[in-house]
Amino acid sequence: AISRRALLAAGAAFGVGGTLMPARTGLARVPAAFEPTQRLSLAAGEMELRLLGPDKPATRIYAYDGDPFRLVRVPRGTRLEARFENRLPEASTVHFHGIRMPNEYDGVPTLTQPVVQPGGSFTYRIPLDDPGTFFFHPHCDETGQSGRGLVGVLLVEDPRDPAFDAEHVLCLKDWRLDDQGGFLPMSEPDGAAKAGTFGATRTVNGRAHLDLAAPAGGDVRLRILNVDSTRIMDIGVEGAEAWLIAIDGHALPPVPMDSLPDGIWRMGPAQRIDVQVRMPAHGGPVTIGDYRASDIFTFATLVAAGQARRPRRKGPLALPPPKLPLPDLKTAEFHSFTLQQATDAAVKDTGLLPDDPLAKALIDSLCVGSTTYWSIAQQSWPTGEARHLPPPLARMEAGKSYRIEIKNETRYPHPVHLHGHAFAVLGSSKGRLPKHFADTVLTQPGEAVEIAFVAAPGDWVFHCHILEHMETGMMGWFRVV
């Protein structure tokens, strides 16, 4: 147990701007040459949005640049210099999810950068070499900030992609609202310790439903993002032939949607898919939805508008295969990590009562929670250790290949995300996953999923993307040197 005096001293350190940085060992920080080809200003702030409908009270949400689900579209190869400005009433950072990049711009408080205090700024320098559907979000009080809508979409376009007749971006997110448009608590203990605390107001791009124009007989590219904090969705297409053409931005040989079990792709928070829909010659309509039996949500209708540019052809339009480092499975070092339910007791060793205002302030400034329900390899982050930084789950060597087994021994599914890498999903003990590249993979209760990757230098977090699970312990990190 650490003393109240030590906590006060630590608290004083936050006052002078920034978080308490852990002592770093052995990680060289050589700034690479970076010539920005595009500059972006990203100001996080509050705004009003009518989420309950046109006649209902508006909700005070968080957004980047006053633009909910702010869309950034750049060509592959862009060197993006993004100046983040924090106009929120609380500390934040930006994490560009799924992007392979220098560790220092990864946006993780305590590990890669100090938090950006209200009124502060931070410049991210991000090379965008992998084409695909990505997104960005804060890595600080994520249930609160992403829960209030702070999410942006990052599309990295590949000039080699086939030409589609139409393209639509669909951001799926639920909101925890009362009937006056105010926010309900983002997390309830019963949710955090179980499947999560769900929002009842379901939206696509902040609306209840979208009617989208699509040429009859044409090929439509849908970029579907699950940016919800909690909900796992079963995405399906009704009324047209459709193919899964990319997962987490990375192309795979097209998989006919109707060849998937129940014709759906199960997608956890943070996961994305690109789907090609071939509009029927007669025009449709075609429905896209989350067909999870407990709460079906048909969020978009493709409505015929005009004619396709080119004659109908057979089969899908495959995207060019991704160019990613391929792990060498013969020499790969093997690690196994087990996801478990943890007891709440593990983090109560600060000597402070959970409702002590000092404990609360410290916890807020570190962007970590105070309660632990989950663990990875029997370790929870936060651990109650003064700096809230547990030892790494693994130490790795840059450039070396790793095979990681993720064993879900809990009663709930967990979408597990590794920062800074695109990993190969090799397979699942339930045999339900095609081989593909991803940055987040869903693990079902009792399932073991195997991934492999070539380690990139840096300190990278590895966590469940059900944000409450992450904030209550299901997070660890790898040190790659």
Ligand code: C2O
């Ligand atoms: Cu979108 Cu640490 O994650």
Ligand code: CU
């Ligand atoms: Cu989880």
